Amino acid sequence: MSDEPPSTLNNMRTQMQRAQEYAQVTENVFTRLKHPERTLEVSLPVLRDDGTEDIFKGYRCQFSGARGPYKGGVRFHPSVSQDEVIALAGLMSSKTALVRLPYGGAKGGVVCNPKELSRDEIKRMTRRYMEGIRRMVGPKMDIPAPDMNTGPREMAWMMDTYSVYEGHTIPEVVTGKPIELGGTPGRIEATGRGVANITEQILNYYSRSPEDSTIAIQGFGNVGSWAGRLLAERGANVVATSDVTGGIYNPKGIDTHEVGELIESGGQIGDYDGDIERISNDELLRLDVDVLIPAAVSHVITADVAEDVRADIIVEAANGPTTPEADDVLAERDIPTVPDILANAGGVIVSYLEWVQNTQEYSWTLEEVNADLERRMTEAFEEMMDAYAEYETPDLRTAAYTLALDRQATAHEQRGLFP
């Protein structure tokens, strides 16, 4: 079996389409919900350290604002495209609806390879990007946040650029900032913490526990590394992980804290010299483990890969890692897949908590933030499982999208956006 050429946008629309009949959303409403409201493309002239100038292409898509201000991360990656940014903005709209945040959905990105840019070049590019999109964003309008290859450093530069134009400091225009600039404790590890919460809940649902489980994680960046460390703290045995240079495997377990420190100090998985066997990313996806956690790029689990998956459960930490064709195979093979719009929602939940703290000019403790995150993830998981049982959807993704579509359609109707 082979898939269509990968289009994150087609995949996202197919996923929505599959939920339409359960959500009982009319054709007119559905047509509106699957199209973005607007997408901006910007050209970013960036001075290189050698005195030459390069033009980078950036995007910001605001997919849906019916449920509140647009919200979503910004990624710096060579694979960024308009199609991908629109799809990821659509995913954000469903994600915020599913976990009941008062937001719509957006996403941004710049086509670049940050590994080939110096810190100063990344800084100039980030500031140019915020200049390019600043008429579109704002603390009550659209609030960017981190995604692949962006973090507190880039958010600080974006916040500063926006504030310079406005004439005063506006922390709440972005989330995921450094703590000193109004960031919240807990945002860095929030997405991974949410993944750990959901992994534990789905294991419990099947009468299993982290202590009895082996885990393979594709990608050991922000999300993968924190998911790995926090799952290890919950007793799980993380046996494999990877980055773009390939993977490492030890059936007895790998030291997630040691590998995390290596990555945070600028190293790569390829540099790790612990007691491990080297494997490819493809082999990692096919390992015989209890839980497989894709935490890197989109559409890595194709129908072909799905045929070979030996994990009992998949938890999607990445956005869009599984194609619709692969979903069919996994459903047929009875391998439950917790969808991205729930599994990785911890990041946007804590972004929301950061934004709330900024707008109230009041800060919370790490314990308060983590407790709120765990509560929201747990409630959303339970709602998804209830919908799965009630609607008898073919898989968990369709149950999650059914709830998300219902809530978005209700917001459109209550606002009178449809005649």
Ligand SMILES: NC(=O)C1=CN([C@@H]2O[C@H](COP(=O)(O)OP(=O)(O)OC[C@H]3O[C@@H](n4cnc5c(N)ncnc54)[C@H](OP(=O)(O)O)[C@@H]3O)[C@@H](O)[C@H]2O)C=CC1
């Ligand atoms: N950051 C957040 O808060 C959120 C992120 N997500 C999603 O989680 C995923 C990871 O994001 P994040 O952790 O922030 O990103 P990072 O850039 O911090 O990490 C990405 C990881 O994936 C690896 N990777 C990149 N390309 C490949 C590839 N082709 N094959 C295998 N591994 C690869 C990277 O390796 P290398 O470093 O070698 O390039 C790195 O280990 C994305 O899908 C993102 O959209 C979802 C919700 C929130």
Ligand SMILES: O=C(O)CCC(=O)C(=O)O
């Ligand atoms: O923290 C946020 O606002 C958004 C994070 C994000 O981009 C995502 O959940 O995919």
